[in-house]
Amino acid sequence: MINTSNTLNLLPFIQLFESKNIPWQEHAARHDIPSTAIDTPSWVPSYKVFAFLSSMSALTGLNIGAHAGTLSSIDKLFPHLLDKVSTFEEAIAKLISAMTQISSHVTVWTQKIDGVWFLCYRSAYSSDSIGFEQTEWFRCFAFIEFCKRYLGQQWQPNNIHVQLDHIHPDLPKGYTKQQIVLNEQFGAIEIELTKDFEVLNNTQQSSDWFSTVIKLVDSYAHLPWFNIDWFCQLIGVSTRTMQRQLHKNNTSFLTLRNNARYRRACHSLRNSTLSIEEIAYLCGYNDISNFNRAFKRWSGQTAPEYRRYRTKP
CATH class of the missing domain: 3.90.1520 (H-NOX domain)
Structure with missing residues (x-):
């Protein structure tokens, strides 16, 4: 699981x-x-x-x-x-x-x-x-x-x-x-925190910035409200800086988010008996129809089709 x-x-x-x-x-x-x-x-x-x-x-x-x-x-x-x-x-x-x-x-x-x-x-x-x-x-x-x-x-x-x-x-x-x-x-x-509190100090200065961002996106992408503005506020980076750095790495925030959700969905479909509705929730979708459309766009298959194909004995 x-x-x-x-x-x-x-x-x-x-x-x-x-x-x-x-x-x-x-x-x-x-x-x-x-x-x-x-x-x-x-x-x-x-x-x-x-x-x-x-x-x-x-x-x-x-x-x-x-x-x-x-x-x-x-x-x-x-x-x-x-x-x-x-x-x-x-x-x-x-x-x-x-x-x-x-x-x-x-x-x-x-x-x-x-x-x-x-x-x-x-x-x-x-x-x-x-x-x-x-x-x-x-x-x-x-x-x-x-x-x-x-x-x-x-x-x-x-x-x-x-x-x-x-x-x-x-x-x-x-x-x-x-x-x-x-x-x-x-x-x-x-809670009470100092005004200048940052969870991830100087993430943008990290020598492995891109890998750090990918790991963080994987951690938070399943939140329904996950978007670039929320994410940048979380790690203390401006939206413009985030977009510029991702462009240098030939990707976009939306691509990273969708890839993270797709990986989570595929893992759940292959390795669990959770319903499609439950998996949709795990991936950040409160509406199963939105999840179904997104998964079909990512994989070319519906979620049930993917599960049947990937879990064949």
Whole structure:
């Protein structure tokens, strides 16, 4: 599967279950998540993790995602991630650049919304996917705990955005419904950053500028709103500079974006049993007809035809 999760991400959930004497091993086994995966970190299909967490939430009636998120600790799960990091700004930049080590289906970035900085995140799975509610709450509070390491244990964001259409009544102590904005395109927590903050300092001066840009486009191209203006703002490069540099490399931003989406679509069609609609979402399309037209233009085949041809025994 294209989307996998490191079993280390389950540690806060297991800690929560065991602190409340909630049996979990049998339920994990039903979803092909062996208990040994906790002691021996491995990658497992994300949809199985989602299904496991959904079943545990139904069993307990708890907002297990939020409570597990408050127990999460990035530096404990990935001990060397924050080596030589001393400031909040450095930590945010390191988190964004290393996110692929933590999860293959979650994208993280910073963005100003109404003049205020937010740490933003979005899963490649849609909000109606099984287990999405619990993983969305987990991401929210895990990132809050990450920020607390640098901003103090009493710190809380003034505003929280979620992709959910309702608020689970079981929120962690100290948080209120008034802080939470529903039905957003992506999750986000309000943070304080310096005015001159840049995630990727001097990317345009890199000796391997073009390769860096391609990697970044691959990371963000599946976002539905991904365009050159948004991307240039993200990395601190002017649109004109970006276009000029890409022209020197005989390509364009649209070509890079489409190539990234095409690669993701082909990989998913070949290596997963996801529906065409789900794959369209993974590639940044909220409308399946737009995805179908784009894929036919890229490959000369429809997505179902490509899947039948590429997956023949």
